[in-house]
Amino acid sequence: MRVAVVDDHPVFRMGMAGLLGSLEGISVRGQAADAAEALVLPLDEIDVILMDLNLGDDSGIETTRELVRRDPDVRVLVVTMREDDDAVAACMRVGARGYLLKGATPDEVERAVRAVANGEVILGSAVAARAVTALTSGRSAVRVPFPDLTEREREVLDLVARGHDNVTISRRLVLSPKTVRNVVSNVLTKLAVRDRSAAIVRAREEGLGLD
Template identity: 60%
Template sequence: MSALLRSLPDVEVVGEAADRDEALALADTHAPHVVLMDLDLGDDSGVETTRELCRRDPTLGILVITMFGDDDSLFASIRAGARGFLLKGASPAEVERAVRSVANGDFMLGPQLAQRGALYLSGARTRGAVPFPELTDREREVVDLVARGYDNATIARRLVLSTKTVRNYVYGVLAKLDVPDRGQLIVRAREAGLGSDGEEADETARAGGPEGRDGLT
C-alpha cells in the first residue's frame, strides 16, 4: 500500500504507524490531509483510533482499508468519523480514487459496500438523537448497564472486559458528563432513556450493593 501511495502524483506519504500511539503522534506532527486506517492495530482498535483522530482534528479525512467487510466494522467506522471504507484487495485505481475523494472532503465507499453504507446513512438521518453523543459507543454501553443497576464486576462479565477497564470507563464518563458520582450518573442516564430495556439487575449487583466506598468499583 505504501509503495502504491508513493507512486501517485501529488501524494506525499509522511509516515507509517504500527499502533494507536504512533498514529496519534504522527498525525500531531505532520497534520496530514488523509489517514489510511487498518481496523486491526494489534492490541489497539482502529475504530477507536479513528474516533480519537477525528476528535483531535475534525477536518482530517480517515480512509479505512481493511479485510473486515462486515456491517459492524463498516458502521462502527462511519460512526467514529471515517469518510471512506475500502476492502483490502481493492484495485490501485479504486485506492487512488478513494484517497483523492476523502482528501477533497467527500464520502467514499468501495463498490461492494456502497449500498449498505447508503442505507445506513439514510437510516441514521431519520433516527432520533443518540443519548450523550459526546460518549463513545462503548462508554454508552457501560452507562446503559450502570443505569440498569449493575455493578462493575457484572458489567465486566457482560462486556467481556476487566473490572479495572470498566472502572476506568465509569471514571471517564463521570468526567465527560460532569456528574459527581455513580448515583447521579444513573439519574442522568435514565432521564436520557438508557437503562430502561431488558432485565434489571438483581439485588447483589445493584449500584448500592457490595462495592467500594466511592461506588465506582
C-alpha cells in the same frame, strides 16, 4: 497530496505506502503500527490517513475518533478486511470519510484516496453494493451487534465500553455487583476475549459505547 498509513501488519503497511508513493502527486509523510504511533503523526502535514480497524490491542475506530477530535479537518480513509454494516456505521459515526476493503485494486485505492482528499465521502464498491441492496430491499440496515449475547449482556457490555466499572454499572442497572461480575464474565467467554480491555475494543468496533 500528503498521506500516512496506519496498519499493524508491516508487509501490508509498507506495500500500501509503496503503492501510494508511486502515484503522481502523492507523497507518504508517515507510517504507524498502532494507536500510540498514529496519535503522534504530524496532522498539520498530512491530508489523508489510511486507517486499519485492528491495530493489535488498539482499535482503529477509537484512534480515528481521537484524531478527528484533535483535528476536525483530518480525513481518514478506513482500509480493512471487515465488511459488516456495523463496522461501516461505527467508522462513519466517529468521523471517517471513507471505507475501503483490503481486497481493493490499486486503481480503487487511488480513486478513494483522491476522493477523500477532495472532501468526498466514499465507500468501496463491495461496501456500497451492500448498502444499496439494504436500502432498495426495504430491510433495515441496522443489525444488532453480538447476536449471541442476551439483551442484558449487551446492555452491560455497552456500559463497560463507556468506561464504567462494575459498581457504577450495578447502580445504573439496579443490579447487585455480583450479578454484574457474572454478566461481565459471561460476556468475556462468549466474545472469546482474555480481559475487559479486549472486550472494550471489540465492543467499540461494533459501535457500542460510542454515543
